[in-house]
Amino acid sequence: MKKLFALFLAMIMALSLVACGGGDTATDDTATDDTATEDTGDAAATSDIEVAVVLKTLSSEYWGYVEAGCKAAAEKLGISVNVVGPGAESDIEGQVSMIEQQIGAGCDAIVCAPNDAGAAGAALQTAIDQGIPVLAVDTNVGIEGQTCFVGTSNVDAAYEGGKWAIEQVGSDAKAVIIYGQEGDNTSNMRREGYEKACEEAGVEVLDALSGQNTTDGATKTMEDMLNAHPGEIDIVLCHNDDTAIGAMNACKNAGVSDITIVGFDGNESAVELILAGEMVKATVAQQPYEMGYQVVEAAVKAINGEAVDETINAPVEVVTAENGQEYLDNLAAMKG
Structure with a gap:
């Protein structure tokens, strides 16, 4: 639309010059201006792309990294991205409302990390019905017509974290699992991975x-x-690093110190506790920044009609006292 408007203005300018008695030189100048207008129009068309991103929450370090990755990709690609999320992952209705608002505002693609896949999927179906690409990040929505899922195999990742803990403590150990929100697919898969390692x-x-x-x-x-x-x-x-810190706080309050706690997400705050020798001994680190970056890249490809893989896998690593500082250095580099 901007391109057509720019061409329309150029035509008016050309006609005005003719009306004022402009000769061949004026006509040549107008041709040069047309070319410049064409280039500006193409740039404007790229910047017209708007990708909506609805995360589980923005009140978490982990989701802050996802947001940073989304915004970095948007800047690189010259598009607009609007990242929103409710105040807590338990706010399922609030997230659904945000999804509906973003679709109603006219986004070109929508990305979601669902707090409840069923509830989010029902809202996202409206976008699919309108031909708007729907992508999932971190946690799969899994509805018919979804364009892409960018994330980690939560079962495999939690399995690695559980296996590491058992290797440190021994197979005669006894464990407990603190999982996430009831009914959340990510929580279910991480619990499955932990249980697999223990079994x-x-x-x-x-x-x-x-x-x-x-x-x-x-x-x-x-x-x-x-x-x-x-x-x-x-x-x-x-289930995540916030959970691990809560478990540690409870242990300290009870005067318990001989427990190995494993978190999940690779948050800077958790890694600092690991390096300080606290009870949080490891965290299963996803690559949230990369997830955010890759899902926006995939969204733009989908908008432009390019082929997009149905699943884009993000790697994980178990961060411990041995590799924690290197991991923090990499985080610092990503944040600039």
Whole structure:
């Protein structure tokens, strides 16, 4: 539209010059201006692309890295990106409302990390019905017509974290799992991965409870577990790093120190605790910045009619005291 408008203005300018008695030189100048207008129009058309990104929340370090990756890709590609998210991952209705608002505002593609895949999918179906590309990041929506999923195999990643903890403590250990939001697909898959590692090693899982994806929620959950299993818990396998910190706080409050806690996400705050020798001994690090970058790249390809892989896998690593500083240095470089 901007390009057509620019060409229309150029035609008016040309006619005005003729009306004022402009000769051949004026006509040549106008031709030169047309070329410049064509280039400006192409740039404007690129910048007209708008990608909406609805994350689980923006009140978390992890999702801040996803947001940073999205914005970096948008800047590189010369497009607009609008990143939003509710105040907490438990706010399913709030996220659905945001999805509906972004679609109603007329985005060219929408990216979502669903708090509840069913609820988000129902809202995103409207975009698919309108021919708007729908992409999932970190957590798969998995609805018919979805363009792409960019994320990690949460089962495999949690399995690696659980396996690492068992290797440190021994197969005669006993573990508990603090999973995330009830019904959340990511939470289910991470729990599955942790349980797989424990089952293979013969480690007894004493309990598995939700920590509501928050530090405070996990603190309360860990307090309940300590009371229910006094002196028995050797390993705590957590849904994310906020959960791991909550579990650590509960242990400290109870005067317990001989427990190995594993987080998930690779947040800077968790890695600093690991390097300081706290009870959080490891975190399964995803690549949230890369996820954000890659999903916006994929969205632009879809908008332009280019082929996009249905699944784009992001790598993971278990961050410990041995590789923690190198990992933090890499995070710092990404943030600039």
